[in-house]
Amino acid sequence: MKLFTFSKKEHLCKRNDFQNIFLKGKSIHHFPFRCVYLVRPADKLQIKIGISVPKKTFKLAVKRNRIKRLIRETYRLNKHLLYESLQDQTIELLLLFIYTCKNEYTFKEMNKQINLLLNKIIAKDFVKQLKNQHIHEK
RNA sequence: ACAGCAAUUCGUUCUGUCGCUAUAUUAAUUGUUUGAUAUAGAGGAAAGUCCGGACAACAUAGAGCAUCAUACUUCCUAACGGGAAGGACUUGUGAAAACAAGGACAGAUAGUGCCACAGAAAAUAACCGCCUUGAAAAAGGUAAGGGUGAAAACGCGAGGUAAGAGCUCACGUGCAACAUAGGCGACUGUGUUGUAAGGCAAACCUUAUGAGUUGAAAGACCAUGUAAACUGAGGAUUGAGGGCUGCUCGUCCGAUCUCAGAGGGUGGGUCGAUAGAGGUGUUUAGUGAUAAACAUCCCAGAUAAAUGACAGAAAUAUUGAUUCCAAUAUACAGAAUCCGGCUUAUAGAAUUGCUGUUUUU
Numbered sequence: 001m002k003l004f005t006f007s008k009k010e011h012l013c014k015r016n017d018f019q020n021i022f023l024k025g026k027s028i029h030h031f032p033f034r035c036v037y038l039v040r041p042a043d044k045l046q047i048k049i050g051i052s053v054p055k056k057t058f059k060l061a062v063k064r065n066r067i068k069r070l071i072r073e074t075y076r077l078n079k080h081l082l083y084e085s086l087q088d089q090t091i092e093l094l095l096l097f098i099y100t101c102k103n104e105y106t107f108k109e110m111n112k113q114i115n116l117l118l119n120k121i122i123a124k125d126f127v128k129q130l131k132n133q134h135i136h137e138k
Numbered sequence: 139a140c141a142g143c144a145a146u147u148c149g150u151u152c153u154g155u156c157g158c159u160a161u162a163u164u165a166a167u168u169g170u171u172u173g174a175u176a177u178a179g180a181g182g183a184a185a186g187u188c189c190g191g192a193c194a195a196c197a198u199a200g201a202g203c204a205u206c207a208u209a210c211u212u213c214c215u216a217a218c219g220g221g222a223a224g225g226a227c228u229u230g231u232g233a234a235a236a237c238a239a240g241g242a243c244a245g246a247u248a249g250u251g252c253c254a255c256a257g258a259a260a261a262u263a264a265c266c267g268c269c270u271u272g273a274a275a276a277a278g279g280u281a282a283g284g285g286u287g288a289a290a291a292c293g294c295g296a297g298g299u300a301a302g303a304g305c306u307c308a309c310g311u312g313c314a315a316c317a318u319a320g321g322c323g324a325c326u327g328u329g330u331u332g333u334a335a336g337g338c339a340a341a342c343c344u345u346a347u348g349a350g351u352u353g354a355a356a357g358a359c360c361a362u363g364u365a366a367a368c369u370g371a372g373g374a375u376u377g378a379g380g381g382c383u384g385c386u387c388g389u390c391c392g393a394u395c396u397c398a399g400a401g402g403g404u405g406g407g408u409c410g411a412u413a414g415a416g417g418u419g420u421u422u423a424g425u426g427a428u429a430a431a432c433a434u435c436c437c438a439g440a441u442a443a444a445u446g447a448c449a450g451a452a453a454u455a456u457u458g459a460u461u462c463c464a465a466u467a468u469a470c471a472g473a474a475u476c477c478g479g480c481u482u483a484u485a486g487a488a489u490u491g492c493u494g495u496u497u498u499u
Contacts, residue, residue, distance in 0.1 A: 011442080018442065050442060061185090061472055065446095073447045076157065107447070
């Protein structure tokens, strides 16, 4: 697998997925983001992400597009961190990045923050969480 | 040369690396897909969603009322509340001729209503004044003069009269009708006759013309699903109920019906949907909007939503420096069924025209 691609498979596309994330997901805060995540059992490692920039803080579509593209680009360049560390785990990981800052970040700053955020995510023990979820459901 | 106004056009460019979406070709794969190569990939406003159409649904003719929109003329257009050319009006400049700008430019003699303050009175109006009658109080006549106001008896002169008054007349002004000349027409010129107490329709309203409603989340097909399924109630041509226009009528459907309830499932794909009232160029017709003919081109198609990021160079502007340097900035803004307009936002650049100032000849 190539490292720096970002195709449609890795996008969140279904409306159900979004609803599920908002209903059941847990969140990590790392300024300027709020990251909501949801773990599901699966055959292989699969990571899907969505990006959301609220209309309240950025009223112009141009600015929202710009921020989305920056986040997507920085994720694309940093996502190998996630894949390398979670290689062996058989889970489906849904991530939703919500941009909460009111100012625009430059590429360099964004890159740095995304890097830190991904490291935070890696530190979580997803397998354990999955087990706990199963127990709760039962 | 500079500044201002108006109109039109454009609205950063190039290279490299890494990505995204679509299409075509090709290789692999049962297939879903994956790889490689090539090509294409936001705007003048894509925006506001304000008008007008195309398109689709509402089984199917229609009528009236209500409601909404429009309102000088002719033309353009698929259509328009848009545009072009013109007319009258208002405003500005000007001695005039003329030039420029502006817009909800039908009706106030169908009716109702309103007209702040001031003023006697704001629409069948007499306060002061003037005149007549009368002893007086008062009554009557009078719109010449005064005063108020945004607006008050058409202006001015003569006749006339008790005083006055378009009461009469001359010269003008406005309005209406008719005739006549010009113009397709709005309208303009001239003449005759009549008439003379305001304004507001961006108050209701009247007249004329137009509009069936909804809106791509329209709609069609495929897949999934026990899906024309279950329970209860209603109802028979003497008409329940329904047919996506607010009401009335008409008309049509009408048990494979309607209403209510409980519970379950889907919420995915393909089409619609990108070759069009298309673009570009030339010629012809027309004052012009625009139309016709010929040639040529194919030019975004996403769906939690592609069209990007980084690095370097160039261009332009500003600031600092002072001689080829440095720093900063590069507007408004992102397609979502598609077209034609309107409106609003917009750094900067170019062209043309007009006006002003300065310099030179």
